[in-house]
Amino acid sequence: MPTTPTPKDRSHELVVVANRLPVDSRTLPDGATEWVTSPGGLVTAMESVMRTVDSGAWVGWAGSPGEPPAPFEADGMSLYPVRLEQEDVERYYEGYSNATLWPLYHDVIVDPEFHRGWWDSYLATNRRFADSAAPVAAPGGTIWVHDYQLQLVPRMIREKRSDARIGFFNHIPFPSVELFSQLPKRNSILRGLLGADLIGFQRESDSLNFVAAVRKLLGYHVDGLTISVPGVGAAPMREVEVRTFPISIDSSAVSALTEDEEIRERARALRHDLGDPAKVVLGVDRLDYTKGIRHRLKAWGELLDDGLIDPHDTVMIQVATPSRERVEAYRQLRDEVELTVGRINGEHAPLGRPAVSYQHHSFDRREMTALFMAADVVLVTALRDGMNLVAKEYVASRPDLQGVLVLSEFAGAADELRAAVLVNPHDIDELKSAILRALAMPEEEQEEAMRSLRHQVMENDVQSWAHDFLEHLEHAGREAQAAVPVVRLRGDEPSAPEEIDEALRAFADVPRLLIASDFDGVLAPIVEDRDAVQPDAEALGALRDLAEMPGVAVALVSGRALEDLDRHTQMPSSVVLVGSHGAEVGALPPWMQAEVLDRSALSMTPEKEELLATITATLRRIARAHPGTEVETKPTAAVLHTRSARGRGGINATESALEYATTLPDVTVTPGKEVVEFSVVHTSKGVAVDALARASASDAWLYLGDDVTDESVFAEAEEQDVTLKVGGGDTAAALRIADTVAAREVLQRLRKLRGEQG
Template sequence: MSREGVPLSTSSSVQDRPGEHELVVVANRLPVDSRTLPDGATEWVTSPGGLVTAMESVMRTIDSGAWVGWAGAPGEAPEPFDADGMSLYPVRLDQEDIERYYEGYSNATLWPLYHDVIVAPEFHRGWWDSYLTANRRFAAAAAPVAAPGGTIWVHDYQLQLVPRMIRDRRSDVRIGFFNHIPFPPVELFSQLPKRNSILRGLLGADLVGFQRESDSLNFLAAVRKLLGHHVDGMTISVPGIGAAPMREVQVQTFPISIDSSAVSALTEDPEIRERAAQLRRDLGDPEKIVLGADRLDYTKGIRHRLKAWGELLDDGSIDPHDTVIIQIATPSRERVESYRQLRDEVELTVGRINGEHAPLGRPAVSYQHHSFDRREMTALFMAADVVLVTALRDGMNLVAKEYVASRPDLHGVLVLSEFAGAADELRAAVLVNPHDIDELKAAILRSLAMPPEEQEEAMRSLRHQVMEHDVQFWAHQFLENLTASGSPEQEAAPVIRLTGDAPSDPVELDATLRDFTAVPRLLIASDFDGVLAPIVSDRDAVQPDHAALTALRRLSDLPGVAVALVSGRALADLDSHTEMPSSVVLVGSHGAEVGALPPWMQAEVLDKSALSMTPEAEEQLAAITTTLRRIARAHPGTEVETKPTAAVLHTRNAKGRGGINATESALEYATTLPEVTVTPGKEVVEFAVVHTSKGAAIDALSRASAADAWLYLGDDITDESVFAQLGSDDVGVKVGSGDTAAQLRIPDTEAARDLLRRLLELRAEQS
């Protein structure tokens, strides 16, 4: 991607080209920033940053790449667009999402917890809700755009739930996750509410990558202790939900880096060389310049560094006439209270040191609270005799590597915290424990006094590491290991044909119905709740649309038309609420129960053997029912329904957050039942000891009725098993919102009634 702006008005739209991208990157932010031009138009300018740089080189090697992320402004997201050969898919974040998902859960809960609780994390259940919702939004945007068998690479702590959410939609793709910040020891991670949900979210990936070996080991320990999964070396065996197969997840260490060659090349620019010399002159040509360049964050150790510097001045170990320190503190998260407090403390300390020690005309501490561009930073690195990277905890810290890449002259000294990820690679730096102020002071003095030949020896070693292992090496290494990890299912997941909630074009809908009704032999089938009857909290009080039921009855009387109702309800329950004649086939319990068949239907085609309950199945169903009732008792309003072959947890009437928590408990329990079919739906989780699905039921009914084509109306996730097997002449109609493999969408039960009436009208014309 170039550094030039990409005018929005001329960037090409990609919204009509989903499902074609070989590699999809998912990150909190898009790799571009918007900028308003004087004429009011918007252009997109490539963002600086290591991840953007890394992906630029990767994207050049593939046919089609995409990036999913937030565009940077609250409110409605722009339409997808192309920028410099990459397809960009913006995700909407409202102001409340920014406050609760990003500033709240991501940066006031996860960030401090993952950085060794340097500042106490805040736990708010409402923040978790927003984090969950935002992660769903990112996953929903990313899942449809990957090509069959493609790769999706998710980045960082803001999106830890996304890998599993994508896997639930796309079992055919490879999924990688890389955590750019530390992962805490299990003793700290255990404090996190919803900790198991975070772990299961990450384990949706085939490969989970971390900056340091210690982070990888911390994650493995958390999975072993909190989830009880089997861990063999760096491989985790992840049980499926119910009868879903077990998967293996690889955990590996991939230290991120920088575009080393590009940074080093900047040092040859005459303007940057002159700027470095000018910086020394502006500071009064001191003998030594010490530089700290950090985001203003409590993890970076700025307060500890200033304390050490102040003490060195106090005890006369440093002469402010000879030595000056520049402290860059780039603004960061200034809406968060702990960051505002940190700024006040830092600026108060700087003011005190300068008030006590600064010579006339020169600061003892040159404090800069603003951002610097890449060229200016390179000049600062070239001017600095010592750079202090003394973070209290850091995933990597690329400032250390940028300084090394900026010193092809082999001069300068890097003081590096042993708690920064870079310390694992840059062993020739002066390593220090920044919590130990005396040790930090000694490291600074040692660095200021280091002879040129010792500087050269250390810098030569550091540059070899940084120049050989650049950010492109990091990205390609991760993707190569991801390609070797896991084994996507040969059968691609159902293609998501429709997203959102916009109904299909009425003209298109009517034309499809007209073509369908012209087929000689038809099967017309429908779900019940949410399609023929509005969803109600009391399942027994359901009120079906009688006009819709009448249309189905009349359709079943027409020649060449078979009609069926396929529901998750028990057969007897479905029968009592519909009172259908024998010409309409009733299928209950997601296909486990089949009612009376019309005499002309080939009953032998339907597999009755699947409906038999063995004593072992009866015993297992009883045990499942007992456990679900125990879960229901812990979450008031939650109910358990028993069926001949299944038990169902209903959470529609759960109090407060009980529905979310009960569902989570049920799905966790499901991982212990390898022989059971577990089907999450709308505020329900069904555990069936007989393996059936609505899709299998429709397939059997279609064959039994010798249908040339079938039409199905459904509103729930359980109906997707039907839409997944649509043939060229079949018609799937999604009722309501949500991603679906159906080709058509209608808004509600009233529209479903009108559709059935239209089918009746059109088919009658054929008779």
């Protein structure tokens, strides 16, 4: 596969997020690494879609634990590997994804295991995928997240990129609300998925199950398959659409392989190697307990025991592709299947020919096509399956209109392939009857059924599936795209020093200035104990000096209560203190026009006092349930602090607080770094800085901030203003600096430049 070391562009129109990258690594004889396209329907679908966009990217795990390769390009796609350690593989993937979610979502055929440590790993790994995907999508771009391993990712991306269209497709079934309700953290999963604009499922029943779970467990309003998702606090409500998109295969490519003379000859050779039996019956599955392999072998064994099938005339091939062999349930299944096959062959196989030819390894696409062409009957008897593409591959492999498909009614494919012999695989007698019916089906009846099946499969291929989903997502995401927030910088890289200095020089030349800054994370490093905060004395000194210069107004704008801010900074009256995100304003210098500051919105009414008391009581109940969590009260707000919470208490307390926030449409709720603030007064740092700029009659302002609460200031900046984000993450600020040390240096540099103007 042709590759280049790094993507040329980190701003992509379409970003696919899946557990695995679409390539596998292969070590060459000289030790170099070659990337080979992975087989699979999703890769095929996305290849066709990527050809229609200017720039496409794929975010996923490269397949080996430890340090991932650097981002690279392959076959026209930019690939961004996500790091998974061995512990992540064991806990996030083998644990929570495949020993908790997989069995639960497949009707508890095997009991799911619930371990809190697995959930922690699932949460952290989903965050890693979201952090990798969010920065590489273009403004207003599309991000398509896939499958049950990444159900928290849509919401995590939305928190960073509300401008993007976000889609999610679940490739496996979604369980009934009764089963789903057993899952610890079930509401977190639902809210994670509801970060998407469009959620797709394989079957209509899956869509209905999901909507029922949202209605019952979250209490959200549902109109048909449209879910109204409340905003947090005063944020607007969003509508999330749920739809059914049955996935398919690259049917034309599969069908075309049947014209290859080598494959035709291989199909004939396969039958000859089996002794040229009258009938060949084929099962092709990943070795998974959901696929019904044990039930199928039981039915086959009984047919042989009953003498209804003659092993001299009829042979069964069972291909069982190795799967998740580190998971105990899969190791047990392999042992059981191999014992059953051995027993059947020991009792019924003629000399020189198996009754069941068991193949526990993978076959390439050409070999699989030959197997399908050689098979008179294919058994797809899954106990529960999202779709099952084997059924569609068999149909696509039979342009001769011969062969019979026996298909479980519990596979998603049964909704579309109605001309198959449909069966309940749990009923062994019914399964035996279906096998006998398929073996005895006349050629005319086979042709009639296969013609119908091929029409469905050939007309609805995987490319159509992908384009259909993205077309619906484009419309579903229009509302989100209409409210695209300003994002001027992405990632974590600080701006060039010369760029910062040029901006400071130009700013220092402006006649009347407002210099404003956040406190925690900018002038003082963030610490666990908020009362133990140690501000940078030199940074505060620079601000004091600036405040004494002609034509310069200085303000500190913090989320802390005004009294708390005053106690920790001890600034002179020449520096304006603004607390509680703008809800509290301290004493103003005599030259500042106090009447310009509109304080009417800051007044507390009896109704607001009562609401604040209720919020405070609720947050204290949450805090009592999570040791180490604290509630701070302010004149107009209550704040939940989780920085000192023990264990996973901080995450759980924040989840509870944000869930509570959706019930408070008239309250401004601001999540920050290990903090959630509930304010009954509608204000923001952006409003406060704008008012201060007017009150000081400044010609331009500069603002330093590090948190999401500072984005309201950055977004208001005009061309002459200077905005500096301290730390990483997407931001509306025009410049980025690394840390509090860099913030001090900016203020000192500004003091020097302004002093030179005097």
